[in-house]
Amino acid sequence: MRRRYLAIRVESEGxxxxxxxxxxxxxxxxxxxxxxxxxxxxxVMIEYDEQRSHGVVRCSHKTLPMLKxxxxxxxxxxxxxxxxxxxxxxxxxxxLHKKYRFRQ
Amino acid sequence: MTATKSFGDLHIRPSLRDxxxxxxxxxxxxxxxxxxxGITLPYNASLEVIEKLRKICSEAEVDFATRVDLAPKxxxxxxxxxxxxxxxxxxxxxxxxxxxxxxxxxxxxxxxxLSFPASEPHKRFFDNAEAELxxxxxxxxxxxxxxxxxxxxxxRVRLLSCLRREVAVAKGFNVPVTLSSGASxxxxxxxxxxxxxxxxxxxxxxxxxxxxxxEVPFAIVRRNREKLSHDFVAPGIRVxxxxxxxxSE
Numbered sequence: 304m305r306r307r308y309l310a311i312r313v314e315s316e317g318x319x320x321x322x323x324x325x326x327x328x329x330x331x332x333x334x335x336x337x338x339x340x341x342x343x344x345x346x347v348m349i350e351y352d353e354q355r356s357h358g359v360v361r362c363s364h365k366t367l368p369m370l371k372x373x374x375x376x377x378x379x380x381x382x383x384x385x386x387x388x389x390x391x392x393x394x395x396x397x398x399l400h401k402k403y404r405f406r407q
Numbered sequence: 408m409t410a411t412k413s414f415g416d417l418h419i420r421p422s423l424r425d426x427x428x429x430x431x432x433x434x435x436x437x438x439x440x441x442x443x444x445g446i447t448l449p450y451n452a453s454l455e456v457i458e459k460l461r462k463i464c465s466e467a468e469v470d471f472a473t474r475v476d477l478a479p480k481x482x483x484x485x486x487x488x489x490x491x492x493x494x495x496x497x498x499x500x501x502x503x504x505x506x507x508x509x510x511x512x513x514x515x516x517x518x519x520x521l522s523f524p525a526s527e528p529h530k531r532f533f534d535n536a537e538a539e540l541x542x543x544x545x546x547x548x549x550x551x552x553x554x555x556x557x558x559x560x561x562x563r564v565r566l567l568s569c570l571r572r573e574v575a576v577a578k579g580f581n582v583p584v585t586l587s588s589g590a591s592x593x594x595x596x597x598x599x600x601x602x603x604x605x606x607x608x609x610x611x612x613x614x615x616x617x618x619x620x621x622e623v624p625f626a627i628v629r630r631n632r633e634k635l636s637h638d639f640v641a642p643g644i645r646v647x648x649x650x651x652x653x654x655s656e
Contacts, residue, residue, distance in 0.1 A: 314594065315594075316594075334559070334560075334563075335608065368604060368607050371600075371601070371604035372604045372605055372607055372608055374601075374604075375597055375601035375602075375604050375605050376555070376556055376605065378556045378557065378594065378595065384592065384594040385594060386593075386594045386595075386596070386597070388439075388598065388601070389600065389601070
């Protein structure tokens with residue numbers, strides 16, 4: 304299965320942890336595409352840096368548009384106004400780090 | 408995809424009482440990749456406020472277009488508002504909550520953007536007849552994304568269903584569509600790519616969504632600026648030399 308890796312940045316009124324971000328994405332997917340759509344997504348939060356509010360999410364390449372739409376539809380996490388920006392999309396984690404320099 | 412295109416968000420709605428918020432939103436829009444923003448102003452916006460906004464936008468290196476949102480109850484009220492305000496704003500949007508207003512707005516060449524209430528599907532009058540009128544005039548169908556983000560459950564389902572139908576009708580009649588954020592806070596602003604992703608929810612192809620964020624908004628603003636300039640006579644005709652120039656020869 305081909306995969307896509309998305310570098311994301313969480314912009315929120317307060318700090319949000321990895322679990323909250325993951326839950327918010329799953330909730331958004333569920334709301335927009337239902338349980339059937341969510342089951343096709345294969346979404347995994349690979350890494351999340353709470354200090355910088357940056358993370359990497361993985362999904363199947365076929366469901367990338369679904370994940371992008373779901374992420375863009377998020378407006379709140381735990382009652383805090385939030386927007387999640389997709390910074391980069393790549394086919395491999397190595398290329399994503401190279402492109403975005405996530406670890407720096 | 409985004410490197411070669413310039414993007415415009417024709418509808419941001421910050422509170423003009425809080426200039427810091429306006430600044431934050433304009434800076435965020437620039438950061439997200441927009442080169443043109445339309446900011447909604449009240450009818451009686453003073454020149455001082457407009458100049459402040461122009462300065463904020465210029466510092467953020469974003470082109471600023473003045474915009475007024477009309478919400479008339481009758482077609483006569485619409486005509487009256489257009490007569491009074493058309494020459495004062497670069498963008499005129501009409502919120503069509505009555506069918507007579509929608510029809511008048513669609514056929515009036517002074518109207519730039521047709522918008523419809525998001526939470527009242529029975530008041531969304533963008534059907535074949537409306538699209539045919541709009542295709543003969545200059546109005547575009549405006550799709551605000553903020554309601555799509557804020558509504559939940561069945562209301563969002565109905566909105567998506569309406570948008571899917573309206574965008575298809577617009578395509579059938581060659582009516583331009585503009586995608587705008589409609590944001591009142593910076594967290595509701597979305598980048599061009601995010602708006603394109605959201606547009607897929609109502610079956611808008613990426614190319615068409617990109618056009619609705621780039622070519623269409625810039626064309627509307629360019630056309631109106633030309634019309635509002637002092638040397639404009641008619642489309643394609645402008646004064647190149649004044650009376651004084653002729654006398655001096």
